[in-house]
Amino acid sequence: xxxxxxxxxxxxxxxxxxxxxxxxxxxxxxxxxxxxxxxxxxxxxxxxxxxxxxxxxxxxxxxxxxxxxxxxxxxxxxxxxxxxxxxxxxxxxxxxxxxxxxxxxxxxxxxxxxxxxxxxxxxxxxxxxxxxxxxxxxxxxxxxxxxxxxxxxxxxxxxxxxxxxxxxxxxxxxxxxxxxxxxxxxxxxxxxxxxxxxxxxxxxxxxxxxxxxxxxxxxxxxxxxxxxxxxxxxxxxxxxxxxxxxxxxxxxxxxxxxxxxxxxxxxxxxxxxxxxxxxxxxxxxxxxxxxxxxxxxxxxxxxxxxxxxxxxxxxxxxxxxxxxxxxxxxxxxxxxx
Amino acid sequence: xxxxxxxxxxxxxxxxxxxxxxxxxxxxxxxxxxxxxxxxxxxxxxxxxxxxxxxxxxxxxxxxxxxxxxxxxxxxxxxxxxxxxxxxxxxxxxxxxxxxxxxxxxxxxxxxxxxxxxxxxxxxxxxxxxxxxxxxxxxxxxxxxxxxxxxxxxxxxxxxxxxxxxxxxxxxxxxxxxxxxxxxxxxxxxxxxxxxxxxxxxxxxxxxxxxxxxxxxxxxxxxxxxxxxxxxxxxxxxxxxxxxxxxxxxxxxxxxxxxxxxxxxxxxxxxxxxxxxxxxxxxxxxxxxxxxxxxxxxxxxxxxxxxxxxxxxxxxxxxxxxxxxxxxxxxxxxxxx
Numbered sequence: 281x282x283x284x285x286x287x288x289x290x291x292x293x294x295x296x297x298x299x300x301x302x303x304x305x306x307x308x309x310x311x312x313x314x315x316x317x318x319x320x321x322x323x324x325x326x327x328x329x330x331x332x333x334x335x336x337x338x339x340x341x342x343x344x345x346x347x348x349x350x351x352x353x354x355x356x357x358x359x360x361x362x363x364x365x366x367x368x369x370x371x372x373x374x375x376x377x378x379x380x381x382x383x384x385x386x387x388x389x390x391x392x393x394x395x396x397x398x399x400x401x402x403x404x405x406x407x408x409x410x411x412x413x414x415x416x417x418x419x420x421x422x423x424x425x426x427x428x429x430x431x432x433x434x435x436x437x438x439x440x441x442x443x444x445x446x447x448x449x450x451x452x453x454x455x456x457x458x459x460x461x462x463x464x465x466x467x468x469x470x471x472x473x474x475x476x477x478x479x480x481x482x483x484x485x486x487x488x489x490x491x492x493x494x495x496x497x498x499x500x501x502x503x504x505x506x507x508x509x510x511x512x513x514x515x516x517x518x519x520x521x522x523x524x525x526x527x528x529x530x531x532x533x534x535x536x537x538x539x540x541x542x543x544x545x546x547x548x549x550x551x552x553x554x555x556x557x558x559x560x561x562x563x564x565x566x567x568x569x570x571x572x573x574x575x576x577x578x579x580x581x582x583x584x585x586x587x588x589x590x591x592x593x594x595x596x597x598x599x600x601x602x603x604x605x606x607x608x609x610x611x612x613x614x615x616x617x
Numbered sequence: 618x619x620x621x622x623x624x625x626x627x628x629x630x631x632x633x634x635x636x637x638x639x640x641x642x643x644x645x646x647x648x649x650x651x652x653x654x655x656x657x658x659x660x661x662x663x664x665x666x667x668x669x670x671x672x673x674x675x676x677x678x679x680x681x682x683x684x685x686x687x688x689x690x691x692x693x694x695x696x697x698x699x700x701x702x703x704x705x706x707x708x709x710x711x712x713x714x715x716x717x718x719x720x721x722x723x724x725x726x727x728x729x730x731x732x733x734x735x736x737x738x739x740x741x742x743x744x745x746x747x748x749x750x751x752x753x754x755x756x757x758x759x760x761x762x763x764x765x766x767x768x769x770x771x772x773x774x775x776x777x778x779x780x781x782x783x784x785x786x787x788x789x790x791x792x793x794x795x796x797x798x799x800x801x802x803x804x805x806x807x808x809x810x811x812x813x814x815x816x817x818x819x820x821x822x823x824x825x826x827x828x829x830x831x832x833x834x835x836x837x838x839x840x841x842x843x844x845x846x847x848x849x850x851x852x853x854x855x856x857x858x859x860x861x862x863x864x865x866x867x868x869x870x871x872x873x874x875x876x877x878x879x880x881x882x883x884x885x886x887x888x889x890x891x892x893x894x895x896x897x898x899x900x901x902x903x904x905x906x907x908x909x910x911x912x913x914x915x916x917x918x919x920x921x922x923x924x925x926x927x928x929x930x931x932x933x934x935x936x937x938x939x940x941x942x943x944x945x946x947x948x949x950x951x952x953x954x
Contacts, residue, residue, distance in 0.1 A: 282630055292629060293619060338710070338729075352893060355692040362711035371710045371729065373675070374699035392675075392708065500896050529896045536899055556689060559837050559866050560897035562873055 288316035335394050338371045339583055340387070342407060343399040344379045352525060353554040353570065354400065357421060360576025361397060367577075368584050370394075380406050388416050395583045397421065401432075403469030419583040421575055422471050429594060431586055433578040435552065436598040437472060440568050441479035443603050444521050444549050445487055452612040453519040453547060455490045457510055459503070459531070461524050463495040472552065476523055492517065496527045503530025518612050523551035532561060543610035550608075552601060563607025570601050625653035672731050675708045676920055677724070679744060680736040681716045689862060690891040690907065691737065694758060697913030698734060704914075705921050707731075717743050725753050732920045734758065738769075740806030756920040758912055759808050766931060768923055770915040772889065773935040774809060777905050778816035780940050781858050781886050782824055789949040790856040790884065792827045794847055796840070796868070798861050800832040813860055813888065829854065833864045840867025855949050860888035869898060880947035887945075889938060900944025907938050 285292040288309075295313055297305050341361050343354075358374070365372040373393060377384055379400075384407060388396070394417065398407055401422030408430075411418045420432035448456055458480045460466065465473045477493060484491030492514050496506040506527060511517060522528045528550055535542055542548055542563055550558060550565045554572055558565040582595050622629040625646075632650055634642050678698050680691075695711070702709040710730060714721055716737075721744060725733070731754065735744055738759030745767075748755045757769035785793055795817045797803065802810045814830060821828030829851050833843040843864060848854060859865045865887055872879055879885055879900055887895060887902045891909055895902040919932050 352689050352692070355689070355696070358695055358711070359692070359713060362713045365711075366713065371712075373708045373710045374695070374702075375708075376696060376699045376703065500901075526893070526896070529899075529901075532899050533901075556863070557897065559863070560894065562866075562869050562899065564837075564866075564870075 284313060284316045287319065288312045335587070336392060337369060338373055338393045339365060339580070339587075340373045340375045340393045340396045341399065342375045342377065342384070342396050344377065352557050353552065353572070356554055356556070356572045357399060357576045360573045361421075361580050364577035364580035365584075368580065370580070370584060372580075384410055385414070388414055395419070395587050397579050397583050401471050403471060403474055405469075417583065417586050419579055419586065421579040423596075424471075425469070427596070431582045431594040431596065433575055433582060433597045433599065435472070435570055435575070436600040437475040438479045438482075439598075439600040440551065441476050441521075442483045442486075443600065444551060444568055445480070445483035445489070447603055447605075448519045448521070448547065448549065448609070449487045449489060451519075451547065451609065453489070454612075455492075455514065455517045455519075456484065457514065457517045457520045458491065458493045459496050459506060459510070459520060459522045459524055459527055460493065461495065462497045466495060472523065476551065480521070496524055498524055498526045500526055500530040500533070503527025504534045505530070507531040507534040517546070519547035519549070519609070521549045521551055525550065525553055525557055528553075528565070529561070542608050544613050547609040547612075555604070558604070558606060561608075566606045566609040567604050568601035569604045571599050574599060621650060621653045624656065625649045672924070673729060674706060675710055675730045676702060676917070676924075677710045677712045677730045677733045678736065679712045679714065679721070679733050681714065689894050690889065690909070693891055693893070693909045694736060694913045697910045698758075698917050701914035701917035702921075705917065707917070707921060709917075721747055722751075725751055732756070732924050734916050734920050738808050740808060740811055742806075754920065754923050756916055756923065758916040760933075761808075762806070764933070768919045768931040768933065770912055770919060770934045770936065772809070772907055772912070773937040774812040775816045775819075776935075776937040777888065778813050778858075779820045779823075780937065781888060781905055782817070782820035782826070784940055784942075785856045785858070785884065785886065785946070786824045786826060788856075788884065788946065790826070791949075792829075792851065792854045792856075793821065794851065794854045794857045795828065795830045796843060796847070796857060796859045796861055796864055797830065797832050799834045803832060809860065809889065817858070833861055835861055835863045837863055837867040837870070840864025841871045842867070844868040844871040854883070856884040856886070856946070858886045858888055862887065862890055862894055865890075865902070866898070879945050881950050884946040884949075892941065895941070895943060898945075903943045903946040904941050905938035906941045908936050911936060 282292060285295045290309060290313065294305060294309065341358065362372045375387060379402060396411060396416065396418040398418055398420045401420045401424055403425040405424050408424045423432040423434045445456065460477055461470065461473045466477065480491060480493055494506060494510060496502050503526065522531060535546055540546060548565065550567045552570050553565065553567045555569060558567045578597055586594060619629060622632045627646060627650065631642060631646060678695065699709045712724060716739060733748060733753065733755040735755055735757045738757045738761055740762040742761050745761045760769040760771045782793065797814055798807065798810045803814065817828060817830055831843060831847060833839050840863065859868060872883055877883060885902065887904045889907050890902065890904045892906060895904045915934055923931060
């Protein structure tokens with residue numbers, strides 16, 4: 281740094297001020313110092329700039345590591361968030377940690393990142409509590425139980441659930457089942473699981489239909505068994521709303537093994553599934569499709585806005601999924617059984 | 618920084634040496650300086666440490682942004698690489714850039730990352746040429762045409778293709794089709810596309826079978842049309858090897874529309890597909906399944922080994938996919954048509 285000071289023709293203390301930002305120095309001098317650092321081969325100038333502004337221009341995407349990994353649709357958020365960060369001149373680091381990890385505190389205190397974008401938020405999420413305690417800037421894709429005063433973008437699950445139920449009602453379905461994620465996810469307060477369970481009951485009541493709501497582990501075999509159990513107990517169900525991509529595969533197998541066809545014998549809607557996943561199956565799945573690119577990009581935008589604006593307004597946004605009708609839904613044909 | 622020097626009880630120049638690493642200072646002094654920085658609330662100490670060691674402990678995962686995004690199976694690499702980085706005490710940033718982007722040079726010269734892990738490597742890959750020109754540490758998941766002296770982990774496509782062809786031969790199939798990625802991917806030298814095209818022809822010749830090899834765009838509709846075209850031109854094909862997840866969905870639709878069943882009328886193998894994708898369809902797909910977690914983790918390990926070891930040995934590894942038999946393959950039943 282002594283060499284840098286010499287080369288830039290400034291005092292050593294000026295270089296220090298440029299790097300730690302403790303005293304204002306002129307932009308011209310700052311540039312001279314950076315030029316000198318580059319000429320002398322001080323490679324990590326991104327780091328030096330980060331020190332200078334107390335900003336690293338790095339944000340973290342924080343998502344949990346359940347044993348099963350992220351769902352295929354959730355994975356697509358990761359790339360959309362990475363692109364949005366780059367378009368804003370930021371880097372996105374991936375922090376894949378259990379929600380109750382003590383490692384998060386260490387990572388935050390390393391000072392590497394300016395802010396955190398939290399995915400897969402639970403209603404009472406220890407990660408959110410920690411971020412608030414440390415007064416660390418963050419936004420959420422999803423939201424906790426009390427999200428007042430916090431910045432988030434989330435799916436409008438109420439509107440999304442209504443869209444699914446009303447569409448099935450229009451097709452003449454009167455008895456509709458809902459297969460959620462697991463009871464454990466519900467008990468842990470995983471936002472989508474808790475919210476859609478509630479909104480399904482509301483939408484069924486409003487539309488004066490009969491509904492059966494159930495939980496299911498995220499696996500093919502659990503979906504297979506749950507379908508058979510559900511149809512044994514409620515044989516007149518003619519449509520299922522499924523928010524569980526892995527269970528959906530097992531459901532399709534179970535339908536086929538009965539010699540039933542989709543949608544003639546049962547209509548299926550996949551809630552919060554991307555087009556790529558929906559097109560893997562035959563028939564292709566009618567979905568409530570999340571605006572993945574928008575959610576990823578908006579989540580990043582809200583975080584960066586918070587980092588760069590000084591008015592500290594914390595914006596929130598709810599976006600509904602879009603109903604995309606494909607081959608797995610149709611009018612009721614099984615009038616009696 | 619003047620405050621840090623005072624608090625740590627060292628000269629200002631010593632703080633400079635600690636931060637830029639130009640002269641050796643004792644570990645005890647270094648620790649004293651860091652402690653002073655933390656006490657004084659110099660938050661970005663990860664950056665300061667990065668400057669001190671000329672290492673940021675950040676690596677980048679570089680993957681292209683084709684308009685269609687990554688395949689679902691490729692996406693799973695991202696999370697396995699992130700976990701492997703964390704287990705080694707590194708951060709993983711995502712750089713999603715076109716392969717011919719001029720932005721890569723800028724990003725590398727920012728000095729933020731110690732090394733780069735390159736995904737979706739093409740045989741003549743401008744990213745690899747740039748990394749070599751800049752003498753920037755990198756490893757590849759995949760490899761370019763001449764990978765001598767470079768560090769990579771890749772799928773053993775030769776062995777993988779042999780496994781698929783031999784398994785079909787054992788089931789009695791004599792006429793086997795191969796549906797690859799697009800002609801454009803082949804022309805651009807995308808490694809898997811070029812390698813499997815070659816190894817398919819070799820494996821067919823060795824096994825004394827008849828083979829038809831074709832390209833297909835990565836879309837459901839292209840797969841649908843390609844299947845119909847292929848079966849019109851070669852009606853006695855009884856099995857298809859498909860390395861194209863989106864086309865596979867269209868193929869399954871086309872099979873079903875003919876009133877054919879899988880595998881009685883046609884056997885299907887999905888090459889380089891994960892279990893999660895294979896279980897979406899009915900019947901579930903027999904796959905050659907890539908060791909995703911191993912490839913992601915090994916890619917990160919090889920890069921970090923390169924960054925931390927001084928002997929500059931550049932390890933290479935080829936891992937075959939594993940044959941996982943599911944419902945889409947069976948013995949030849951269509952003896953004539």
